[in-house]
Amino acid sequence: MKLSVWTYEGPPHVGALRVATAMTGLHYVLHAPQGDTYADLLFTMIERRDHRPPVTYTTFQARDLGSDTANLFRTACEAAYERFQPQAMIVGASCTAELIQDDPGGMAETMGMPIPIIPLELPSYQRKENFGADETLFQLVRRLAAPMARSEAITANLIGPTALGFRHRDDITEVTALLEGMGITVNVCAPYGATPEDLTRLGAAHFNVLMYPETGEAACRWMERELGQPFTKTVPIGVGATRDFVAEVARITGLEARLDESRLRLPWYSASVDSTYLTGKRVFVFGDGTHVASAARIARDEMGFEVVGLGCYNREMARKIRALAKEFGVEALISDDHLDVEAAIAEAAPELILGTQMERHTGKRLGIPCAVISAPVHVQDFPARYSPQMGLEGANVIFDTWVHPLVMGLEEHLLTMFREDFEFHDDAGPSHHGGAHVRREATDTPAQDAPAEAENVIWLSEAERELKKIPFFVRGKAKRNTEAFANERGLDEISVDTLYEAKAHYAR
Amino acid sequence: MTHHTPPPPTVGCSDAPVLKERGQHEVFCGLTGIIWLHRKIQDAFFLVVGSRTCAHLLQSAAGVMIFAEPRFGTAILEESDLAGLADAQDELEREVDRLLARRTDIRQLFLVGSCPSEVIKLDLSRAAERLSARHAPKVRVLNYSGSGIETTFTEGEDACLAAMVPALPATDERQLMMVGALPDVAEDQALDLLARIGIDKVTVLPARHADAQVGVGPNTSFALTQPFLGGTHSALERRGARHVPAPFPFGEEGTTAWLRAVARDFGIDQARVDAVIDAPRARARKAVAKAAETLAGKTLFFFPDSQMEIPLARFLTRECGMEAVEVGTPYIHKALVAPDLELLAEGPVIAEGQDVEKQLDRCRAARPDLTVCGLGLANPLEAEGMTTKWAIELVFTPVHFYEQAGDLAGLFSRPLHRRDRLRLEAAE
Numbered sequence: 001m002k003l004s005v006w007t008y009e010g011p012p013h014v015g016a017l018r019v020a021t022a023m024t025g026l027h028y029v030l031h032a033p034q035g036d037t038y039a040d041l042l043f044t045m046i047e048r049r050d051h052r053p054p055v056t057y058t059t060f061q062a063r064d065l066g067s068d069t070a071n072l073f074r075t076a077c078e079a080a081y082e083r084f085q086p087q088a089m090i091v092g093a094s095c096t097a098e099l100i101q102d103d104p105g106g107m108a109e110t111m112g113m114p115i116p117i118i119p120l121e122l123p124s125y126q127r128k129e130n131f132g133a134d135e136t137l138f139q140l141v142r143r144l145a146a147p148m149a150r151s152e153a154i155t156a157n158l159i160g161p162t163a164l165g166f167r168h169r170d171d172i173t174e175v176t177a178l179l180e181g182m183g184i185t186v187n188v189c190a191p192y193g194a195t196p197e198d199l200t201r202l203g204a205a206h207f208n209v210l211m212y213p214e215t216g217e218a219a220c221r222w223m224e225r226e227l228g229q230p231f232t233k234t235v236p237i238g239v240g241a242t243r244d245f246v247a248e249v250a251r252i253t254g255l256e257a258r259l260d261e262s263r264l265r266l267p268w269y270s271a272s273v274d275s276t277y278l279t280g281k282r283v284f285v286f287g288d289g290t291h292v293a294s295a296a297r298i299a300r301d302e303m304g305f306e307v308v309g310l311g312c313y314n315r316e317m318a319r320k321i322r323a324l325a326k327e328f329g330v331e332a333l334i335s336d337d338h339l340d341v342e343a344a345i346a347e348a349a350p351e352l353i354l355g356t357q358m359e360r361h362t363g364k365r366l367g368i369p370c371a372v373i374s375a376p377v378h379v380q381d382f383p384a385r386y387s388p389q390m391g392l393e394g395a396n397v398i399f400d401t402w403v404h405p406l407v408m409g410l411e412e413h414l415l416t417m418f419r420e421d422f423e424f425h426d427d428a429g430p431s432h433h434g435g436a437h438v439r440r441e442a443t444d445t446p447a448q449d450a451p452a453e454a455e456n457v458i459w460l461s462e463a464e465r466e467l468k469k470i471p472f473f474v475r476g477k478a479k480r481n482t483e484a485f486a487n488e489r490g491l492d493e494i495s496v497d498t499l500y501e502a503k504a505h506y507a508r
Numbered sequence: 509m510t511h512h513t514p515p516p517p518t519v520g521c522s523d524a525p526v527l528k529e530r531g532q533h534e535v536f537c538g539l540t541g542i543i544w545l546h547r548k549i550q551d552a553f554f555l556v557v558g559s560r561t562c563a564h565l566l567q568s569a570a571g572v573m574i575f576a577e578p579r580f581g582t583a584i585l586e587e588s589d590l591a592g593l594a595d596a597q598d599e600l601e602r603e604v605d606r607l608l609a610r611r612t613d614i615r616q617l618f619l620v621g622s623c624p625s626e627v628i629k630l631d632l633s634r635a636a637e638r639l640s641a642r643h644a645p646k647v648r649v650l651n652y653s654g655s656g657i658e659t660t661f662t663e664g665e666d667a668c669l670a671a672m673v674p675a676l677p678a679t680d681e682r683q684l685m686m687v688g689a690l691p692d693v694a695e696d697q698a699l700d701l702l703a704r705i706g707i708d709k710v711t712v713l714p715a716r717h718a719d720a721q722v723g724v725g726p727n728t729s730f731a732l733t734q735p736f737l738g739g740t741h742s743a744l745e746r747r748g749a750r751h752v753p754a755p756f757p758f759g760e761e762g763t764t765a766w767l768r769a770v771a772r773d774f775g776i777d778q779a780r781v782d783a784v785i786d787a788p789r790a791r792a793r794k795a796v797a798k799a800a801e802t803l804a805g806k807t808l809f810f811f812p813d814s815q816m817e818i819p820l821a822r823f824l825t826r827e828c829g830m831e832a833v834e835v836g837t838p839y840i841h842k843a844l845v846a847p848d849l850e851l852l853a854e855g856p857v858i859a860e861g862q863d864v865e866k867q868l869d870r871c872r873a874a875r876p877d878l879t880v881c882g883l884g885l886a887n888p889l890e891a892e893g894m895t896t897k898w899a900i901e902l903v904f905t906p907v908h909f910y911e912q913a914g915d916l917a918g919l920f921s922r923p924l925h926r927r928d929r930l931r932l933e934a935a936e
Binding site: 045 | 535565568627657887
């Protein structure tokens with residue numbers, strides 16, 4: 001038993017729902033009690049889908065237990081087939097149904113339906129949402145795809161995008177364009193937008209693009225083995241990764257690596273002098289393994305940040321993220337307990353968090369700006385505008401998205417600072433309206449928030465005045481560093497000299 | 509005062525046939541009530557003993573309401589807990605000890621049963637007893653089930669309040685108990701009206717804090733503010749308290765009838781009541797009239813959700829001039845909603861339970877002007893060109909009593925109004 005307040009991933013059947021909802025012509029019969037239908041709103045509200053997810057919930061109740069839950073499942077299957085006429089059905093159990101052991105898969109297979117029925121075994125008490133999606137796609141592909149002649153022109157399948165995915169909708173467009181730029185067309189994109197019939201044509205592609213390892217890796221590995229299709233290992237998020245991806249596709253296909261960079265802006269935006277202030281910004285990166293790995297590389301190599309902590313919530317990616325952390329010289333945090341993550345962030349005291357919606361809230365509490373880079377998703381992660389993460393436009397989007405909270409942070413600091421200013425203080429009234437404006441006398445007496453006394457260190461008044469001259473956005477850090485410096489040396493007073501000695505000590 | 513609402517119908521829905529449906533239920537389970545109950549009972553923690561699905565449901569239903577550290581959580585059952593039951597009791601004890609050590613502000617702990625805990629027959633009442641003994645007197649531990657196999661959405665609140673009743677101290681004092689977890693603003697208004705009418709002693713269940721003096725006994729009359737409190741109703745009657753039947757306090761008419769019924773029970777003169785309520789009644793009418801301009805003559809279809817459907821249909825048809833086509837509700841407590849059914853004119857299909865696909869067929873055939881439904885159905889129906897009102901807002905928003913009557917009507921008129929305003933087609 002483990003106490004959990006907020007979770008990064010839902011149960012595995014929600015992963016299966018993400019696959020089913022992404023597809024058309026597929027129906028999911030889920031043996032589940034009343035209430036599990038809450039999952040529908042993830043798609044209709046958070047993702048704003050205009051159709052109900054293609055799911056029938058058997059909705060068994062206490063009075064059904066021990067009598068005819070199995071029969072209920074059978075009826076629900078038949079009714080679903082009659083009503084929706086799907087090309088294929090997936091069947092399975094949610095956590096409660098798993099306990100009553102009705103074996104929906106076994107039952108459905110003996111019902112003699114004229115369509116493929118794919119049973120799903122998703123262990124609810126061991127695994128989670130990403131596994132559920134990955135396993136469901138794998139089972140669908142294994143059942144429906146078969147070796148076949150390759151298409152004449154070079155084609156690729158896009159594997160992994162699902163409903164409720166972080167920017168999957170726009171990433172598909174971007175990756176399709178990347179491939180088109182090299183003369184490659186998309187054979188099938190799955191599960192997003194595919195039908196079960198489309199899955200039978202997967203074998204015609206020359207290779208697979210594994211867009212999201214979290215939800216597509218098992219299927220890609222199977223297709224590599226059974227259909228002889230290589231798959232890409234680079235996830236094209238960021239400028240460097242996109243260039244690497246194009247090179248990898250060229251290697252796989254023997255085509256020339258071509259990438260139209262005419263609309264790429266990140267490198268210049270990052271190089272322009274306005275971005276100098278981004279240098280060495282301390283960032284903490286947390287999310288799903290794939291997005292974290294991409295974000296860490298962008299942060300260091302393309303934004304000039306310093307990665308002070310990184311980790312992921314999906315254990316499936318633990319090995320990869322540990323290796324990456326080693327490369328970055330930090331300790332990887334592999335945890336699905338958001339309180340652990342919050343504690344690690346508080347400890348690292350970064351200037352920016354690149355995280356999930358969970359870390360965005362943590363950031364609010366800790367007063368640290370945060371940009372969202374990964375699922376779990378929120379209604380804000382489905383913007384009306386085109387907003388990919390992958391490809392060159394993805395890189396542009398990422399530059400804006402990451403810089404925005406820092407700029408906002410700066411503005412907030414400015415407002416706070418000017419609250420103390422002789423000219424723009426709170427009681428001053430707007431100067432551009434004239435008349436009402438009241439200047440405050442400049443004084444030598446320390447303001448209320450003056451660092452009168454640290455735990456066991458006293459700021460001498462001259463040092464205190466000097467501290468106030470330091471620009472506000474580094475003042476807090478200067479104060480902390482100086483006090484730490486004084487403590488280390490057993491000083492009980494801070495003079496102007498101590499202040500500058502500390503500054504020299506911490507200079508980077 | 510002149511009558512603005514129509515006289516009671518000659519034939520109401522008291523004896524109308526009920527369409528009983530069984531099939532896929534597109535509704536939340538009782539765990540969802542934790543979202544508003546934990547805000548109402550300010551020193552309580554709700555610990556669901558369940559699965560990852562339960563945790564995910566709570567977080568999805570809570571939506572953007574992410575608090576620093578909410579006073580609810582899920583003890584997620586793992587493979588090892590399912591193997592041996594003796595273990596699960598110990599595990600639970602360990603998690604509770606840890607939780608209470610960290611949250612010293614907690615005075616009441618609710619162990620909330622879920623589908624998995626019910627199916628594996630985890631005895632939460634025994635756990636609650638053990639934990640109560642362990643943490644008394646500082647923390648009281650109670651248990652109830654919010655599982656989907658036993659409770660539908662608002663029945664979770666009913667189960668929670670019913671679980672509190674046996675623990676209430678006995679009293680012989682003549683008092684009114686107002687029952688139902690309302691937003692503070694609505695509750696305070698009601699308490700003010702009741703005081704001015706002349707009812708000296710009023711208690712509220714659930715109280716905001718554990719140390720509030722809420723007793724119950726043979727001289728207690730209780731009035732429900734929500735129609736889904738059937739279990740609590742029985743539990744209170746078992747403690748000797750007497751129910752004051754009345755229409756529910758939605759809209760001007762409902763609030764007036766509710767207050768008058770309570771006053772009658774306390775032998776208070778109607779003239780005295782009217783003197784107090786005349787002004788707020790007039791305000792409520794005025795506020796409702798504005799929204800009624802949009803709502804009058806429009807047809808209305810309720811999918812089952814909160815059990816508030818019958819009283820709300822009464823309000824929308826009688827005070828806002830709407831025409832109900834179907835009133836679906838998860839469960840009908842006849843003893844509780846009889847006064848509302850009586851006032852609801854015959855005509856609409858009254859449906860209990862749900863088979864969502866069949867109900868969608870009926871809804872599409874009826875093409876109502878406004879459909880009240882859950883979050884899973886709203887956008888898909890909008891995409892089909894129907895106007896919808898999501899039902900869950902009705903349990904989160906202050907909608908009871910006079911000063912909220914206009915807001916309540918506004919919740920229904922806004923979607924229609926919005927559809928009217930939008931001009932998204934090309935100019936020609």
